[in-house]
Amino acid sequence: MIRVEPVTLDFNGVRLEPLRLEHVDGLRAAAADGQLWNIRVTSVPEPHRTQAYVHAALETPNRLAFAVVDVATDRVLGSTSFHDIVPELERVEIGYTWYAQGVQRSHVNTSCKLLLLSHAFDTLGCAVVGLRTDNFNFASQAAIERLGARKDGVIRHHGLRRDGTVRDTVMYSIVRGEWPEIKAQLHYRLERHGHAPC
Numbered sequence: 001m002i003r004v005e006p007v008t009l010d011f012n013g014v015r016l017e018p019l020r021l022e023h024v025d026g027l028r029a030a031a032a033d034g035q036l037w038n039i040r041v042t043s044v045p046e047p048h049r050t051q052a053y054v055h056a057a058l059e060t061p062n063r064l065a066f067a068v069v070d071v072a073t074d075r076v077l078g079s080t081s082f083h084d085i086v087p088e089l090e091r092v093e094i095g096y097t098w099y100a101q102g103v104q105r106s107h108v109n110t111s112c113k114l115l116l117l118s119h120a121f122d123t124l125g126c127a128v129v130g131l132r133t134d135n136f137n138f139a140s141q142a143a144i145e146r147l148g149a150r151k152d153g154v155i156r157h158h159g160l161r162r163d164g165t166v167r168d169t170v171m172y173s174i175v176r177g178e179w180p181e182i183k184a185q186l187h188y189r190l191e192r193h194g195h196a197p198c
Contacts, residue, residue, distance in 0.1 A: 003087065013072060014108055014115070016067070018065070027050045029075075030076050031044050031045055033101045040163050041133075041167070062086070079098060080116065082120070083095055089127065090125060090126050091126060091127065117174070128174065131144050135168035149182075150173060152171040154168050
């Protein structure tokens with residue numbers, strides 16, 4: 001059985017800190033970078049609803065939310081979470097992930113995924129890590145597939161979007177035996193793009 005507890009993770013210029021109310025202003029600025037809340041298939045909060053977003057993240061059962069912080073500047077870049085944690089199955093999911101537009105398509109997401117997956121498999125001892133996304137969030141699906149996660153299937157009529165429409169959810173997973181190769185590939189991707197950790 002795994003035991004998921006608040007922890008600060010640091011790698012490659014990115015720090016994941018357990019989400020706190022002190023992060024509200026930074027998250028508000030990150031969300032406003034690119035007006036990300038206008039994308040209907042994401043969970044990015046509207047700037048004036050950032051505090052409610054943080055409260056909801058902290059109050060959601062079986063979720064450990066993080067602020068994504070730039071180590072050099074202490075600027076909040078976005079948020080991500082472990083969620084749907086099932087200790088008895090040694091399973092967590094990674095999700096509720098979003099970043100300021102200015103750091104999208106940078107090393108930030110790859111570094112965060114390495115941090116979270118390494119913690120899940122190498123520290124917690126997870127058997128499986130799940131990821132999910134909206135059936136119309138094609139960019140997210142492509143990013144998850146680039147990680148090396150395998151598509152488990154689609155849960156139809158599964159959740160509400162912010163605009164009240166009902167979404168299908170595309171489910172992916174990585175099992176423990178697949179992790180060493182995925183870990184090596186993520187390190188290679190960082191090195192190839194000149195973001196290898198010091």
